[in-house]
Amino acid sequence: MLRLGITVFTVAALVLAAGFTFTIGSPVASQDYQAKAAAFVFRTEGCAEPAKAQISGTAEGLVKGARRSVVLKVTAMTKPGVYAVYQNWPPEGEWVVNLKGTCTDASAGAIVPIGPKGFIRESSKFFQRPATNAEIETSLRALAKGGNK
Amino acid sequence: MFTKHFSGQLASYIDGELAQRKVQQAELHLGQCARCRTECEQVRYGMAVLEHLPLVEAPEGAWASIEAAFQQSRSRTTATTGRWRLAFAATVVLVLAGVAYWAGVHQSGMRWEIVRLAGSPIVGAKQIREAGRVGAGEWIETDSRSRAAVKVGEIGSVEVGPNTRVRVVAMRPDEHRLALLRGEIRARIYAPPRLFFVDTASGTAVDLGCEYELKTDEDGFGMLRVTKGWVSFQWKGLESLVPAGASCRTRPHVGPGIPYFDDASENLKQALESFAFEKGGNETLSIVLTESRARDTLTLWHLLSRVEVGDRERVYDRIAALTPVPDGVSREQALKLNPETLKRWKEELSWTW
Numbered sequence: 001m002l003r004l005g006i007t008v009f010t011v012a013a014l015v016l017a018a019g020f021t022f023t024i025g026s027p028v029a030s031q032d033y034q035a036k037a038a039a040f041v042f043r044t045e046g047c048a049e050p051a052k053a054q055i056s057g058t059a060e061g062l063v064k065g066a067r068r069s070v071v072l073k074v075t076a077m078t079k080p081g082v083y084a085v086y087q088n089w090p091p092e093g094e095w096v097v098n099l100k101g102t103c104t105d106a107s108a109g110a111i112v113p114i115g116p117k118g119f120i121r122e123s124s125k126f127f128q129r130p131a132t133n134a135e136i137e138t139s140l141r142a143l144a145k146g147g148n149k
Numbered sequence: 150m151f152t153k154h155f156s157g158q159l160a161s162y163i164d165g166e167l168a169q170r171k172v173q174q175a176e177l178h179l180g181q182c183a184r185c186r187t188e189c190e191q192v193r194y195g196m197a198v199l200e201h202l203p204l205v206e207a208p209e210g211a212w213a214s215i216e217a218a219f220q221q222s223r224s225r226t227t228a229t230t231g232r233w234r235l236a237f238a239a240t241v242v243l244v245l246a247g248v249a250y251w252a253g254v255h256q257s258g259m260r261w262e263i264v265r266l267a268g269s270p271i272v273g274a275k276q277i278r279e280a281g282r283v284g285a286g287e288w289i290e291t292d293s294r295s296r297a298a299v300k301v302g303e304i305g306s307v308e309v310g311p312n313t314r315v316r317v318v319a320m321r322p323d324e325h326r327l328a329l330l331r332g333e334i335r336a337r338i339y340a341p342p343r344l345f346f347v348d349t350a351s352g353t354a355v356d357l358g359c360e361y362e363l364k365t366d367e368d369g370f371g372m373l374r375v376t377k378g379w380v381s382f383q384w385k386g387l388e389s390l391v392p393a394g395a396s397c398r399t400r401p402h403v404g405p406g407i408p409y410f411d412d413a414s415e416n417l418k419q420a421l422e423s424f425a426f427e428k429g430g431n432e433t434l435s436i437v438l439t440e441s442r443a444r445d446t447l448t449l450w451h452l453l454s455r456v457e458v459g460d461r462e463r464v465y466d467r468i469a470a471l472t473p474v475p476d477g478v479s480r481e482q483a484l485k486l487n488p489e490t491l492k493r494w495k496e497e498l499s500w501t502w
Contacts, residue, residue: 023500025499025500025501025502026392026393026394026502027377027378027393028378028379028392028393028499028502029499029500029502031496031499033341033342033357033358033359033378033379034358036358036359036360036377036378036393037377043500
């Protein structure tokens with residue numbers, strides 16, 4: 001019985017960990033009034049204990065041809081696994097947000113381009129690993145060229 | 150048509166209890182009769198005051214004195230004296246209740262700051278030169294060239310647009326309330342939800358942590374546009390939840406319509422208007438369903454509980470085709486409009502809004 005329990009738990013953990021990823025949304029999705037001024041919100045998916053997930057992020061920018069990087073303040077909302085990203089990067093230039101997370105042994109990443117009207121859902125990219133530098137550079141260059149909607 | 154004044158039917162008109170034909174006659178008459186318009190405004194004001202009167206406990210001593218007076222009035226041979234005592238006791242109770250209400254409303258003289266932004270806004274009967282204060286019960290009025298900004302206690306601010314008439318109804322820590330008779334306001338509220346309210350003739354905007362613009366005319370034709378957070382737009386048990394980027398119209402005797410995102414297609418918006426306010430039928434519903442994107446599940450989620458029972462399946466199926474139905478939402482419970490199911494679904498759908 002114990003062996004069966006351990007097996008079920010392990011399989012469940014593997015299934016959950018295998019699906020660890022992010023979902024982004026507008027601030028209203030958090031159902032938390034404190035998020036209303038956020039650039040966007042996101043939540044973890046496939047993490048058995050979202051409250052224990054390690055989340056961080058940077059804003060990666062191209063300002064007058066020069067690369068910039070700003071560490072983000074990612075704020076946890078009332079509901080576990082839901083976070084708000086507030087804009088702390090300069091208004092000028094082109095910017096993408098690079099999100100990283102770990103849940104037990106699984107990793108997730110996302111690149112979220114920021115346009116003049118806010119985050120661009122359609123051009124956002126999601127990974128079950130951290131985004132690579134090359135992927136960040138590609139998204140940033142595409143945004144600068146107007147390749148992102 | 151009402152060729153005479155219709156004072157006797159004003160309350161029924163405002164409560165939406167008149168037949169449609171009578172309503173049209175009344176509105177035609179109101180358009181031509183300043184006296185009835187003024188009376189209408191006074192009755193609306195009175196009704197709003199009554200709605201917001203707090204319940205005040207009568208002091209123990211007052212009840213005791215009433216009972217004592219009542220007992221004495223029985224035992225006394227002179228009925229006149231007893232009646233006078235009873236009347237006196239009742240007057241004491243009324244005065245105490247009045248004082249308690251006044252104290253509650255005026256918060257020991259608490260008033261909000263108001264600043265002139267343009268022209269010559271008026272508070273009560275006084276023009277504001279640069280800055281002033283406004284208290285509960287007072288009207289703020291602007292003409293076509295005037296604008297003003299009101300600091301709503303410690304929770305935010307309201308910009309009063311041109312040609313606007315708005316009254317401060319309550320300024321308590323747990324209830325900051327305005328009544329917008331006509332014109333436009335822009336509210337920015339930083340407080341937790343349900344502390345700031347704006348009444349109009351056809352709906353109350355309840356702040357859920359938000360920034361928004363609200364327009365209305367005196368009859369209740371209005372529009373709410375939310376720029377941040379959520380607003381709950383309510384009228385007689387009907388509720389429209391309007392998130393940032395969305396708008397919601399409201400109509401007299403109908404209340405808030407169905408919210409839609411400002412970037413929705415014009416076809417969808419027109420069909421929705423027809424469906425909500427002109428009893429548009431099957432064809433208009435088909436247009437709304439066809440024109441909907443994933444983001445327009447905001448509109449479809451509201452439609453689910455406002456279409457005829459027979460049309461619910463069509464709405465459900467369209468939402469399910471646009472976004473996966475989440476765990477915890479069953480078709481059966483959604484079609485039954487189970488409140489928990491609908492709430493769960495809305496929370497999940499809002500990730501696409």
